[in-house]
Amino acid sequence: MDWFAASGYWLGRLVFQRGLAALYLVAFAGAALQFRALIGERGMLPVPRFLARVPWRAAPTLFRLHYSDRFFAGCAWGGAAVAAALLAGADGLLPLWGAMLLWLVPWGLYLSIVNVGQTWYGFGWESLLLETGFLAVFLGNDKVAPPVLVLFLLRWLLFRLEFGAGLIKMRGDACWRELTCLYYHHETQPMPGPLSWFFHHLPRPLHRVEAAANHVTQLVVPFLLFTPQPIATAAAALMIVTQLWLIVSGNFAWLNWLAVVIAASALDLSGLRTPPALPAAPLWYEIVVIALTVVVAALSYRPTRNLLSRTQSMNRSYDVLHLVNTYGAFGSVGRIRHEIVVEGTTDTVPRPDSEWLAYEFKGKPGAVGRLPRQFAPYHLRLDWLMWFAALSPAYARPWFDAFVERLLTGDRDTLRLLRHCPFPDAPPTYVRALFFRYRYTTWRELRATGSWWQRTYVGEYLPPTRLR
Template identity: 75%
Template sequence: MEWFSAPDYWLSRLVFQRALAALYLVAFVGAALQFRALIGERGMLPVPEYLRHAPMRRAPSIFQLHYSDRFFACCAWTGAALSAALLGGAADRLPLWTAMLWWAVLWALYLSIVNVGQTWYAFGWESLLLEAGFLAVFLGNERTAPPVLVLWLLRWLLFRVEFGAGLIKIRGDECWRRLTCLYHHHETQPMPGPLSRYFHRLPKPLHRVEAAANHVTQLLVPVLLFTPQPIASAAAGLIVATQLWLVLSGNFAWLNWLTIALALPAVDLSALAAPPPLPAPPLWYEVLVIAVTALVLALSYHPVRNMVSRRQAMNRSFDPLHLVNTYGAFGTVGRVRYEVVVEGTDERVPRPGTVWREYAFKGKPGDVRRVPRQYAPYHLRLDWLMWFAALSPAYARPWFGGFVQRLLENDRDTLRLLRGNPFPDAPPSYVRARLYHYTFTDRRQRRATGAWWQRRFVREYLPPTRLRAGDVPAGQA
């Protein structure tokens, strides 16, 4: 079947696979370094406890068969090693079926992590990585021409990512229709980056241009992905440019980078390098790709129905394997930035004059003089959930108490998620949390104080709390 292959996209496929392998590597390393405090046996939301109430059909995972922290670490580091090898091109030296199996193992390992990750893994980019990773299984390797059906499925995925995000905005917050959301977004986004303050201080007419350009890129440009070349390449290029703008303006884990990677297979790079002579694909491969295409199209019913619905949901999976999902972000934009500041004291009885020492996080705002850091595509899961905690205590109810308890115990794994421990010699006697209103300083304030932020106390978030006599250390109850 000559129509089955698209040799002109040989280089585009190769670049996409390398980019996807790099993002898999980031995801697995992040899981390995953060899981013990978040979902480990003694974590805030332990996997063993979750699995007692989550059957295999609802949360398919290798950890349904066995869980221990050592086994989880082994799976995560194995995923990282396999990803690094793919990044180096190892799968291109193997037979087609072996390369496909390699990609499938990566997908299954990360699916196993996401399906036990609970609220720590409830982000749209987790499903996006899994959906892209599933399609990558069927893209072939350097020894085969890319199958045109899978290339179209990748465009279909990119279309849903962009178009779904555009629809959720235009239907959601009125400020998107008035083109005023970006008056606030750069300041109130979950984790600002080092340039976010400069983006926030752009003139308001430029913010309106930003919002209008966002609507064009997300609602009109994605349709052009399905047009002939070179229009499709130009559309993909516009999406890449928009995503790079977002990379510069904030930290959104690997969402922007994966969207950029998904745009690459739509770009015709044949002028840069001619494909080598490639054998005809085996019949079993053609049949398998056609079957997968039919499956994806059938599973697209619910995401399409969601997109056309006035009650469109953001970032939702319709099957436990995360094969075909719906996407979208920032249907509502906050006007005010709140931050939960966590503090401890070693005094035995808190008094009005008690000295409280602040726990510093790696990414989220705290110290007003500290310049926000660039962490994306690495995902600081605790820092992101602290943003939600500031929006409403309900978001933090399942895990915040466990977090405070671990601070009171000087839990090593939890403290590794933070930038520093203000109590290196002994645990604090009390921990409290306070809610502050944060705003970026203007140029004059920045010059006068050297501060990046200014903050104003709002209210107590958690009163001074200590371990009660007889409390069992976290994770041993």
Template identity: 75%
Template sequence: MGWFTAPDYWLSRLVFQRALAGVYLVAFLTAALQFRALIGERGMLPVPRFVRRMPFGRAPSLFQLHYSDRFFAGCAWTGCAVSAMLAAGLDSRLPLWGGMLLWLLPWALYLSIVNVGQTWYAFGWESLLLEVGFLAVLLGNDEVAPPIVVLFLLRWILFRVEFGAGLIKLRGDACWRKLTCLDFHHETQPMPGPLSWFFHHLPRPLHRIEVAANHLTQLVVPVLLFTPQPVATAAASLMIATQLWLVLSGNFAWLNWITISLALSAVRLPHTAPSPVPGPPPVWYEVVVSAVAALLLWLSHRPVRNMLSRRQIMNRSFDPLHLVNTYGAFGNVSRIRYEVVVEGTTDAVPREGSDWREYEFRGKPGQPHHWPRQFAPYHLRLDWMMWFAALSPGYAEPWFGALVERLLENDRATLRLLRRSPFPPDAPPRYVRARLFRYRYTTWRELRETGACWERTFVREYFPPTRLAKVVQRP
């Protein structure tokens, strides 16, 4: 048992598994509450249309075999239930093989969702959850001590998440090398949080210190994960502190929380209560863990080559099962924030002077007086894609026309994704349009005088006034 397992990490494994189960629960809840409008049978990018042109081998999924909205909802809510069971520790009450199967179930269900989610599920934290979730299957329960090789692989993922993000910054935007990126980032990030305005207005010298500390945490500290204790614990703890700082500064879905979960697996937690006394691991368990670990280590050559390449890419999966992936974020930082504002009118003939009423989104900036709210780790997928749509119409081309069509129909599933529709359920708009605005944070004086955290300026038309019979896909 000595060479294969690490009994001192039983509490670290327990905390990591419960934290990961919580992330799984949020991910499945997000899917269950949002899928109908996004990828449902009448969604903007319907799953049935996608699977007709996508071979099973390229996107393995239960929904390749059968799809209906009721079946998808059943899978998503089943994922919620299993995640809650894992968070409550049910896996520890089962035999070793039963606990492993219980961890395998949410991984298989979420893989099925991600592989048909299309652009709505093209975020790096989807693959990260799957890669980490697959390793969790191999961690075992109270019958065995945590396998050393699995603990190493969890640190290896954490290393790639942080070190890859650090490299993409150094190779990307010059502002990271000049330590000036945070002069813009808090204002232009995809979804600001309730404290982002205050982070933006921190003194610029402090922003320089933040960027320098980020480089240290992402390029130097990850190497220390592979050193003896207590250095590895100190390195992981520093990463946790950095991630909590990011949690305060913005809404990044569950990216920060799953990174914190990974770091917890590297922390040797002190414990006063007597630890379980596991027996020797079964031979079949040693064989399975060793074989899968060898496969994952061999597959890791692709993200390593990517990290070493001058053409490093971010957030790419190298296999359809998302077993080993590459990560990274904010290789480039926008200097100006643009937002797409969607409006509708009941006027028979749309004019500039018509009664245009604005749709309000839950998380993305809209009305200047609406202060951002905290949503992470919950993921507002439409709001995030609206940020990308403002960067370039190409991001919106596959789905924006369908969004306009659903708004013209007062589609209930779509309206549930919004904070507020300006039209009653029985009186949909006759025309919908979208306009592009430039947003900036107000100053301290402007905030005191107006109470608004944003100031916005009209830039151009983004999508022309359109009625139901004339909806087109291209914005």
């Protein structure tokens, strides 16, 4: 390895690039399939309305030039096509500069989507995908060995991701310091997976071991990324194992999958396959990589200061291009799970004996006898926002009424986001939303009732509402 190139990381780079391309593909496909109801021209938070009130500097996006639902769909499916080409290895068929431009395309398209996505795209893994995707532009292809500086920047990103998440926990909920947060987390997390019920019922001493292992992985292991091999590879491998544990225990979109992909770039896999002979990097490429490193170092000041602050923020971008961000998750853990159940009736006037039928969501808990499904890395945006709506009605105010209105009109794009609509022929006359407390059943209750959840009525979230 010379001062610029690290041939031993050729295979790790390949795994990283193909994994990132796959996640780009998932992200673009999700945007194409969900945007019309969420941010389309007739969506709950329409892009044209957003662009009319937000200046260009605050949200640079391709859609400043033109917006229509057809154009957005073209950008989303176009991004998916480029991602599929990258997944197939198209960047390896191009000269170095051509490969860099090809990787720049999905980054620019997804940035344009995120910057008009508003609340629906206000998740930390959006910025993480953009920051990772921008660094991938400079990682090169088979025409050059992986640059040491870019590999270092990817480790710096992984460090901030893990260490930031560890610090926010230690500074946040006392249950992390007491090692008791996992008594509740698997039950109250935003979107449980098919194995979350079983994780919740693990013995409590094992939950304490999980919490302690999490602290070690997030607060100690990240520093080992900057040590010599094979220690750095062992640290990255341990992070990958931890992320796989999180993947099977919940649905966190592509957050954990992307962490695995980033960690793969730190693996020295030269022992598995001898790296091919790669030519020396051209001078212009070295200059570009050095310039990138200087820019990232300068932009890292505010995220680093945030890491050291007692008032640490989670999942925040400090620049509109999302180049260097701060991350964190679950600084607090809920002890009780509340869910909003949305129902409709065809009665012209709601009566005490009216029949109310429930809408079912794809991922959000609803019917107590339905085992949650695995959707990650696919991101069900409406389901996630419904979890936040149960935590804070004020958070849902900008879009929840619009959601109800679309149920009352039988909007097809909105209904496609749901698993089941109980009104296939005509929309209901009234829609209401009820508030329930959900908890996992015990083993005995599961055997007796076949239900994974037990729910208790709390109150009315939204009274019966009809179109004016």
